Amino acid sequence: MTLAPPVPLVDGIPFARAGREDLRAEVAGLVAAGEPARARVLLLADADDWWTEPPPPAEQLARVPAARTLREAMDLLGMGRVADYFAHRWSDPTHLAGLALLQQHWPGRRPVVDVACxxxxxxxxxxxxxxxxxxxxxxxxxxxxxxxxxxxxxxRYVCADVTAVPGLTVPGTAVAGLDVPQPAYVLCSDAFYFMRDKPAAAAALHALAGPGGTVAVGHAHVTDPAGEPSTPEGYAAVLGADLLYDDGELTRALLEGRPPRPAAPAELHGSEAVALVAGDPRRPAPVDLGEPLPPLRPNPLYVDGVRTWPSDRYGAEYGPRSGYLPERWPDPLPPDAARRRLLVDLPEAW
Structure with missing residues (x-):
């Protein structure tokens, strides 16, 4: 019998990704030899199976820990178009839709597992x-x-494919740091449509949530061809969900400060993407997620007072759905400047 290589821990993050057994063994060997910097470079070079660009040179990746900002680190990592999305996530319509879903189905005191976080x-x-x-x-x-x-x-963070974690279906199992008390709130936003084996992914999400838990899937593509989209009925069946929302409706609801309206699967065939909730739906949040928390800064999409998309690709995808961001910086700012994400709560080292 061939034993799986140990799960190495680098910078507090276990690496238990399936299909990377050789890499895991090499990283574990470097950690055991007291060479965490070399182990880190190997892990920073690893990408998902959808990414087509080669990793940056090792000497460039070695400089990542010295980066002073998120954007500088992503540049050193060679994240390209993905960096554009991550850097401006705080005001894009998909993120607002995700906040609206959380607003309506709040985890409260339950532990939260964000899959594909x-x-x-x-x-x-x-x-x-x-x-x-x-x-x-x-x-x-x-x-x-x-x-x-x-x-x-x-x-806490764990590098793993939840569909390939042994024993995940056993409640209370502690595998690769996934020792989460149940019932849990399991979130998967803007990623489920990328998962090729959707029944296995859905089973893993429910296994993490446990009996009485919640599975909330946001922005699952329907008409958008990216990833491997499904139909609203297909998503609802595989997830066992009876609460569905149109993604655009969620974005509008957050901007308008109202609860989103659920829809039947048949009403969502023309949606770009949908959100679904299975299990315990929970209650709405006691706070308004439509109002970002201070300190707030001007949205960096505005350059010299003009809304400037970081790339043509970004503008083509999000521009038509970002009407809440005017083309020019308004003076004076409207009373709802924060809700419309003219003002945003960026991380300190953005």
Whole structure:
């Protein structure tokens, strides 16, 4: 019998990603030899299976820990178009839709597992609103490193593919740091449509949530061709969800300060993306997530007073759905400047 390599811990983040056994063994060997810097470089070079760009040179990755800001670190990591999305996440319509979903289905005191958490944008929002027991899971170790360093240092992070964690279906199992008390609130935003084996992914989310738990999936593509989208009925069936929302409706609801209206699957066939909630729906949040918390800064999308998209790709995707951001910086600022994300609550070292 061949034993799996041990799960190495680098900078407080375990690396248990499936399909990377050789890399895991090499990293574990470097950690055991007292060479965490070399181990870190190997992990920072690892990307998800959808990424097509080669990793930066090792000497460039070695400079990442010295980066003073999130943007500088992402540049050294060679994150390209993904860096544009992460840097401006705080005002994009997808993020606002995710906040509206949380607003209507708030985890309260339950532990939260954010699957495919990226750089921890939503974990930061939860932490700043008083939620505890936060765990971020992603298959890309570099994204978790960014989350821990720059965005939400108070959460725990685990690099793993939840569909391939042995024993995950056993309640209370402690595998690769996924020892989360149940029932739990399991979040998966802007990622479920990328998961090729959706039944396995849905089963893993429910296993993490446990009996009486909640699974909230945000921004699952329907008509947008990116990833491997499904139909509203397909998502609802695989997740066992009976609460569905149009993504655009969620964004509008947050901007208008009202509860979002759920919809039947048949009403959502023309939606770009949908959100779904399965299990315990929970109650609405006792706070207004539409109002970002201070200190607030001017939205960096405005350059010399003009709304400037970081790339043509970003503008093509988000521009048509970002009408709440005027083309020019208004003077004076309107009373709802923060709700419309003219003012944003960026991480300190943005």
């Amino acid at each position: 990226g750089i921890g944008t939503q974990l930061r929002e939860l932490a700043r609103r008083g939620c505890t027991g936060l765990v971020g899971v992603d298959v890309v170790w570099a994204k978790l490193w960014l989350a821990r360093r720059f965005v939400c240092p108070g959460a």
